[in-house]
Amino acid sequence: MNALVQSLAAMSGLRDRDALDAALVRLVIDSSEGAVRSATLIRVVGEGDDRRCLLQAHLEAGQTQVSRDLLWTDWTTLPHVSDFPLRQLAVERARAVHSDAAPHAAVVPLLTSQGTWGLLDLGAAHALTTHTLDLVEGILLTYNNLLGLLDYGEKDALTELLNRKTFDGAFFKATAEQHGDELPEGGERRHADPDAGVWLAVLDIDHFKRVNDTYGHLIGDEVLLLLARLMRSSFRFHDQLYRFGGEEFVVLMRCDSVGHAQTALERLRERVQAYVFPQVGTITVSIGFSVLLPHDTPSGAFGRADKAVYHAKEHGRNQVCSYQALVASGELVDQVAEGMDVDLF
Incomplete structure (x- = not known):
């Protein structure tokens, strides 16, 4: 079985959100054939000019440790989205953006009907190809669908609070x-x-x-x-x-x-x-x-x-x-x- 398909199948069996986030950044790096050097999954919290970046998962190529912010992180310690021009641009345009100049990077937004809830920030040694970006967006689509299934099972049908x-x-x-x-x-x-x-x-x-x-x-x-x-x-x-x-x-x-x-x-x-x-x-x-x-x-x-x-x-x-x-x-x-x-x- 294709390694990417195996990884997607393994990811689809996860029921813990932290484990799913960690699996996502690993899969993005592993499937990029060396193109992606770092993957950072960000949850966008706050509104307007006070949008901030909560670290959900970060991994460097060649490493095994996935880092994240704790759930109870103090709001005031989080960096603003506007501190990162490429992230800010991805939120404003609601689509993937990338930098062709060094340091090479790309940011792909995760969207709902209410707007951008998250960002995947990719670091690279060279400009990412269209093929790599398409692959990443396909993986993110699967990830978003899995989150939707978790929401369906974990939320109260009437209020949409946790059950x-x-x-x-x-x-x-x-x-x-x-x-x-x-x-x-x-x-x-x-x-x-x-x-x-x-x-x-x-x-x-x-x-x-x-x-x-x-x-x-x-x-x-x-x-x-x-x-x-x-x-x-x-x-x-x-x-x-x-x-x-x-x-x-x-x-x-x-x-x-x-x-x-x-x-x-x-x-x-x-x-x-x-x-x-x-x-x-x-x-x-x-x-x-x-x-x-x-x-x-x-x-x-x-x-x-x-x-x-x-x-x-x-x-x-x-x-x-x-x-x-x-x-x-x-x-x-x-x-x-x-x-x-x-x-x-």
């Missing part, structure tokens, strides 16, 4: 990065912040059953969809947003302190309360959150945040409650100290 079945893997990756247990493939970590923590928040819509009973499930679905949009606009690009089912949502986010986590969640709560939902009017949410602990489990962290949500609902709703603060005040008993654990369902 429940993707949570455990993301949780363990987040805890590994938080406590320094995981390195990117090849061992190189970039932009790590040892002082930050990862927080899990559970969000529940107050009196959502009343919405469904009064206005019907179509209006209820519209409320869920609009809430998901409010969540996206309230959190950062690397915060992970989930719909667990019904009116229950989960957020995984990295913050510098409990105060910053509380502020982010209060901002969402206030935006939801201020938003006028069509036909329904005002909707409120109750939120509970907990910091992730060393050797934590998905069910353990979820259980702590869920206890805080229950406390919020029992004490007036439309509020944000920290599990650790409730334990410190004596309003809750620490389930970790009690040796308790819960199942998500």
Whole structure:
């Protein structure tokens, strides 16, 4: 079997996005017959003049180590797309661009209906031929299709937030990065912040059953969809947003302190309360959150945040409650100290 076909077949079997990104840059270099000397996969984050480059995967020809930025990279440390003229040009034109003068390079955009979400930046010793660029674009088309299949399996059909079945893997990756247990493939970590923590928040819509009973499930679905949009606009690009089912949502986010986590969640709560939902009017949410602990489990962290949500609902709703603060005040008993654990369902 042709080596390129074998590599594409192997890539199509990957279900981890980091592994898929690493496989992409390897395949681009290996299939170029020495023409491509480096391959850099960039995720474009931000909008307008504040578009920035998040490193998804970088590989030099002849090397085995693939480097990447950590998921929780500080936004302010990322370089602007405009710092790289060829990348900026590829975003503006929404098509592949290349430089014939040394240093030789080409940048191929990855596109969706909303615009450019990523860039593949290629370094070369000589100007890349049309054949090589066509080959790279074909590989990228396959890669984009594979990402689409992953999205289909990992996202909630209604809200397009992440779904429940993707949570455990993301949780363990987040805890590994938080406590320094995981390195990117090849061992190189970039932009790590040892002082930050990862927080899990559970969000529940107050009196959502009343919405469904009064206005019907179509209006209820519209409320869920609009809430998901409010969540996206309230959190950062690397915060992970989930719909667990019904009116229950989960957020995984990295913050510098409990105060910053509380502020982010209060901002969402206030935006939801201020938003006028069509036909329904005002909707409120109750939120509970907990910091992730060393050797934590998905069910353990979820259980702590869920206890805080229950406390919020029992004490007036439309509020944000920290599990650790409730334990410190004596309003809750620490389930970790009690040796308790819960199942998500």
